[in-house]
Amino acid sequence: MKISFSPKLKQVWKKWEFVLTLIILLEIIIFALKNSKFLMPRVLFGSMNDIISICIISLFVTFVMITGGIDIQAGSIVGLSSIILGVAWQDFGFNIWAASCLAMAAAGVCGGISGFFIAYCGVQPMVVTLGGSFLYTGIGLLVSKLSATESYKGIGGFPEGFLRLSKYRLFGIIPFQVIIFLILAVLAYILLHKTRYGREVFLVGVNQNAAEYSGINTRLIIMSTYVLSAVSASVAGIILTSYLGTAKSDIGATLTLPIITAVVLGGTLSTGGKGSVPGTALAAVAIGTLRFGLPLCFKVSQQYLDIPVGILLLVIIIGRALLNRPGLRVKTVIRGRIPHK
Amino acid sequence: MRKILKTREINSFLFLAGLIFLVGLINPSFWQPVTIINCFNDSVVFTFLSAGIAFVILTGEIDVSIGAVLGLSAAVGATLLRDGYGIAAALFAAIFVGAVVGMINGIGVAVLNIPSLIFTLGVNGVVRGIIYVYTKGAWVENLPADFTLMSNRLLTKNVTYFYGAAVLVVIIGHIILTRTRKGKYFVAVGDNSAGATLVGIPADKIKILSYVLCGIFSSVAGMIYASRIGFITPTAGNGYEMKAIAACVLGGLSLTGGVGSLAGASIGAVIMSSISRILVFLGFSSDYDNTITGFLLLTIVVINTSAQNHTVRKNRHEILLVRTAQKGGEKA
Numbered sequence: 001m002k003i004s005f006s007p008k009l010k011q012v013w014k015k016w017e018f019v020l021t022l023i024i025l026l027e028i029i030i031f032a033l034k035n036s037k038f039l040m041p042r043v044l045f046g047s048m049n050d051i052i053s054i055c056i057i058s059l060f061v062t063f064v065m066i067t068g069g070i071d072i073q074a075g076s077i078v079g080l081s082s083i084i085l086g087v088a089w090q091d092f093g094f095n096i097w098a099a100s101c102l103a104m105a106a107a108g109v110c111g112g113i114s115g116f117f118i119a120y121c122g123v124q125p126m127v128v129t130l131g132g133s134f135l136y137t138g139i140g141l142l143v144s145k146l147s148a149t150e151s152y153k154g155i156g157g158f159p160e161g162f163l164r165l166s167k168y169r170l171f172g173i174i175p176f177q178v179i180i181f182l183i184l185a186v187l188a189y190i191l192l193h194k195t196r197y198g199r200e201v202f203l204v205g206v207n208q209n210a211a212e213y214s215g216i217n218t219r220l221i222i223m224s225t226y227v228l229s230a231v232s233a234s235v236a237g238i239i240l241t242s243y244l245g246t247a248k249s250d251i252g253a254t255l256t257l258p259i260i261t262a263v264v265l266g267g268t269l270s271t272g273g274k275g276s277v278p279g280t281a282l283a284a285v286a287i288g289t290l291r292f293g294l295p296l297c298f299k300v301s302q303q304y305l306d307i308p309v310g311i312l313l314l315v316i317i318i319g320r321a322l323l324n325r326p327g328l329r330v331k332t333v334i335r336g337r338i339p340h341k
Numbered sequence: 342m343r344k345i346l347k348t349r350e351i352n353s354f355l356f357l358a359g360l361i362f363l364v365g366l367i368n369p370s371f372w373q374p375v376t377i378i379n380c381f382n383d384s385v386v387f388t389f390l391s392a393g394i395a396f397v398i399l400t401g402e403i404d405v406s407i408g409a410v411l412g413l414s415a416a417v418g419a420t421l422l423r424d425g426y427g428i429a430a431a432l433f434a435a436i437f438v439g440a441v442v443g444m445i446n447g448i449g450v451a452v453l454n455i456p457s458l459i460f461t462l463g464v465n466g467v468v469r470g471i472i473y474v475y476t477k478g479a480w481v482e483n484l485p486a487d488f489t490l491m492s493n494r495l496l497t498k499n500v501t502y503f504y505g506a507a508v509l510v511v512i513i514g515h516i517i518l519t520r521t522r523k524g525k526y527f528v529a530v531g532d533n534s535a536g537a538t539l540v541g542i543p544a545d546k547i548k549i550l551s552y553v554l555c556g557i558f559s560s561v562a563g564m565i566y567a568s569r570i571g572f573i574t575p576t577a578g579n580g581y582e583m584k585a586i587a588a589c590v591l592g593g594l595s596l597t598g599g600v601g602s603l604a605g606a607s608i609g610a611v612i613m614s615s616i617s618r619i620l621v622f623l624g625f626s627s628d629y630d631n632t633i634t635g636f637l638l639l640t641i642v643v644i645n646t647s648a649q650n651h652t653v654r655k656n657r658h659e660i661l662l663v664r665t666a667q668k669g670g671e672k673a
Contacts, residue, residue: 310466
């Protein structure tokens, strides 16, 4: 863990992001060879629409995982903020942007509650965010009952300005969502890698006690990362609502696992202390390209997409584990002789 | 240490009893033995799942692939049954599937030393995909009647065979874990993996074993699921892993490992799966299901942890007092 500040490991990081870039390029080349439609900018950028929420949330879940925590409630907050937005706009007569702000504020409070339990009560992050995911999914469902619309239909008919959030394309090509993602990625990069706050996040992940003794308010830092990830989840929820045109309480239900996959694939250690925003962003794009390209170019059914993503994750983590333990050979394991770690 | 273990189970048991009592106060029709026993009967799938994952959680790891394992083994078993094989053959095939996936999980976590959440997450994706490939996205239907009727057969007056089997397995597992030498290894590994290795416990093998057991329990849960529901969709068992983990937490297991028991996990499973039934008796719609589950989970865990932290601090304070008193005594 101590090495994480040494230049040697920095090179490995750079290498890792390099590998991710290579993977993306390889995917694009293979898909383009198979189906030339894939390279059309409109199609290529259009592919981002479906995964933009994973990209945005995983950027900030990286913060949580660097402090050594985990956040499996982000998916439920996506749904919660979507439905709060819809109900506030339709049934309580809020302006659509005011409703968006309300949704983000509510998400921030949710993240704050979970973060408080984790940081100040010392409960395991996994348990708290597990409970949080049940709680916020449930609250989302209850909020949807406040609406006059049946909850399974979803609230629709949003004003044009709000829908343009996802329909507008810069220069007629780049969707506005991609620009939001890029802005957030740059923001997250600066926040994590260029500010004092970012250094403190890393230090808390490396050694919380040492961080505490060096005068950092570690509990506040930990709590803040959960607020950040919850707010980013609500941003993703708002964009997803705009893209789909309907507000529903369950639109984020399947996001949890892809988010964690993206963060881990991006080189973040789940034990904390190591990770980077560019890595996560690249990994999210790599997964997204895979999920988009396989059905388009190889006619793989949508339902089978869990396999390639799962295999990609397994291959990479196993490969990394083998590289880290050169003494480990398949033969020795089969014979039951497991070398010491 | 033993005392703490005992109180944790008894705590969750008292909580369940209190819950039943309270609901009965509000709606006396809940107090009929049939209703209460049905709460237990309905929890049988979660009892197996939680008991299985309890082995893994006790060793300080986690397994989020059990929902997919449940789905895959149910699909494998159900297709065999549909094609005319016997129940024993189907059960054997399902258990084999569960054990293989568990073995892969165990090797990944214990030998390759990959964080368990991440490894089992990847396995979860792959297994979930394999279900689609295996079933070609279609439902497995038309199971033989004698298999689906098995879930209704009663052992005694109200208790089903399945729940009887679950109780038997949990009791045996509990006794093995708490009374035998090998069984205590699980808790020891979870309590302190490095320390356990130093005193000669094969920590890696215990972890692999716990994953294999977890896979087997999940596949048995899958067969029971198949029998109870009567058809298998490709999404069968989606999200069950989180509910099983939540049940374990409700049952007093600590996710850091080394604390808790199988009995606790199975009580947690009953609490977990009877929440929706209880809501009906309280006159709420089942929309409150998730809210109440999340609220209960958070409250219990926060209170539990705060109480634990308090005791730790209090003990430390007392030890400090005793030490300073001793030093003072020596000087005098």
